[in-house]
Amino acid sequence: MAFQYQLLAQQIAQKIYAGEIHAEQRLSSLRQFATQQGTSLNTAKSCYELLEAQGLIYVKDKSGYFVQTQANSQPIGVPEHPDFQSNIREVSNLELQIQIHEAAINSQLVHLGSIQLSPNLVPAKALSRSIQRALKHCKPQDFLYSDRQGHQQLRDALAMHWAEDGFHIAPEQIYISNGCMPALSVMIQSLTAEGDSVIVPTPNYNGQLQLLALLKRKIIEIPANTEGFDLERLEQAMQFSGAKACLLTANFQNPLGFCLSHLEKEKIAQLAAKYQCYVIEDDIYAECSFSVDRPLPIRYWDQQGYVIYCGSVSKSLSSAYRVGWFCISPRLKHLHAKLLMQNVSVNTPLQLGLADLIYSRAYRQHLNQLRPTLMQQVEQYRQFIAQAFDGVDVRINRPQGSYALWLQFPQQVDGLALYYHALAQGINIVPGVLFGEDRRYNNCIRLNAGHELSEDVQQAILQLAMWVRKTLILTSEIESVGS
Missing domain, CATH: 3.40.640.10 (Type I PLP-dependent aspartate aminotransferase-like (Major domain))
Structure with a gap:
């Protein structure tokens, strides 16, 4: 079972990741925090020490605790979704559904397809x-x-x-x-x-x-x-x-x-x-x-x-x-x-x-340990993806739980074409076209954030970003010639 200081740290971390507590914002003093939470000074101190160890807050001599500015942290837009008639x-595309599902569970590919936990979290x-x-x-x-x-x-x-x-x-x-x-x-x-x-x-x-x-x-x-x-x-x-x-x-x-x-x-x-x-x-x-x-x-x-x-x-x-x-x-x-x-x-x-x-x-103990780990890992993915696609209008969901990431690109990007390119590079993703009808999510993909953000995963994301940039440049050149 998780200790109280761990649960309190998890609550604060969630607010930091969600932007409810901003970078460089001063936190309550240890005594104030202990009083607010109805807990002991030692529990409050352990909570802040855990957040400090996670790189989420820092202590400034004689000034108190502040929220750490995350390296390469930047605002990320959320995906927009079309309205449509419910018919x-x-x-x-059943055959395509089956084909991509089989590829998504291929253990030889980089694990960005099927939504599953890393074996290290089991x-x-x-x-x-x-x-x-x-x-x-x-x-x-x-x-x-x-x-x-x-x-x-x-x-x-x-x-x-x-x-x-x-x-x-x-x-x-x-x-x-x-x-x-x-x-x-x-x-x-x-x-x-x-x-x-x-x-x-x-x-x-x-x-x-x-x-x-x-x-x-x-x-x-x-x-x-x-x-x-x-x-x-x-x-x-x-x-x-x-x-x-x-x-x-x-x-x-x-x-x-x-x-x-x-x-x-x-x-x-x-x-x-x-x-x-x-x-x-x-x-x-x-x-x-x-x-x-x-x-x-x-x-x-x-x-x-x-x-x-x-x-x-x-x-x-x-x-x-x-x-x-x-x-x-x-x-x-x-x-x-x-x-x-x-x-x-x-x-x-x-x-x-x-x-x-x-x-x-x-x-129960596993779940108590898993939740803060997933929260931190998903945010690491979001920030790395935003950094990798810097200059591209990529929008990413901010899940409140689980570890599925939904990415939306400009309309010129074909998610299915990106899927085939990634597959040829030994990378597995799932194109947005499978998540509804009329190809309305064709400029989207879904990624799995259940595995550690390893060097292989980072390189795979950079490969995706490179293809998207090239596609947007080529599209822009074609549009310029056409005009």
Whole structure:
């Protein structure tokens, strides 16, 4: 468990990165800070010392503590997003979606494509200990075919874990799945039929769009931006489109990184009940928050049973640890047998190992250490990208959690052409064209900031910047000749 001084330092660091506390701004004295936070002078001193060690603040003799000016720090614009009509349509470019998805998980390329944590951020020793303990204490029946709903021990552990974060889901409502995408697939197939439409905000995670295309579902897009998505348009789509379900991420959506407010989440739960349109909530990034507290899901405000809660530990623990879940309400209890038939049983030792990781508090400790590390790492990426693209109008999202970065270039830059160029150089990125229809995000790309900003990663980003500059120069020359 994180100490109080670490939690306080994390809160201040988040405000510094967000620009709420400015460079060279004087902080409260140690005594003032201790009084304001209701803590001891030693805790306040440890908090400031940690921030100083992180290079975020410095002490000036006889003057106090001040926010450090970050080297090469510069203002970064946020991406702009177009408005568009929310029409029923099919997901296009399925073959391209599959091709780029396969490239994104190629371990031989520089890791800027698939959103995944560096192996150095995975608590491998704690995982190993938990799996060993789980095997040592397992019962004879644990070596038989497992319960398709998931092992009772893991479902109990997850219910306890979430209760500690402020929301309650009964163990009997939890179904363990082989990751988050299989969980989404089971629920989409259970609530909709081929040819039905599913409401999605775009730009939206390309893997979800690919899944909907493979399941032969159509989509109804609603506009999203770095602040969230249009709830009025969501209501219109629920009311008039005939859609039976929508697929939403309220906490640190991929690729934009926004986190909806409590009022917005409550409103979505109310709309779902009003129009009897199920919300399939993908909450896979919630535990990668940059703040101390994990944000509540839409499910927290669901009173009528129209929100299905889905997630996994793939983004907060390891992409190789294929354990996820979907959680239904009593309203959908009649689907129990169907859900069991559609769900794929998950390896029992892995389930028991994860349960042990939770009960031993090792998972909670991992999250407390991961969050400030991710916050600092993502900001390092943002600043390095801004520096690498100096002179180019590159706009970058400022995620409030997770580690997906969404870059927007001038309209002359073709993100798909940049993808092919990068691939030829051994660099993997994901072009924006996959995150919605009509090529409206063609001048965007998504990058993974889950790995350390190593020399290889820096060189890869510089390669991208070089290609973009050359493209803009060539475009300008062609336009000059044409005029």
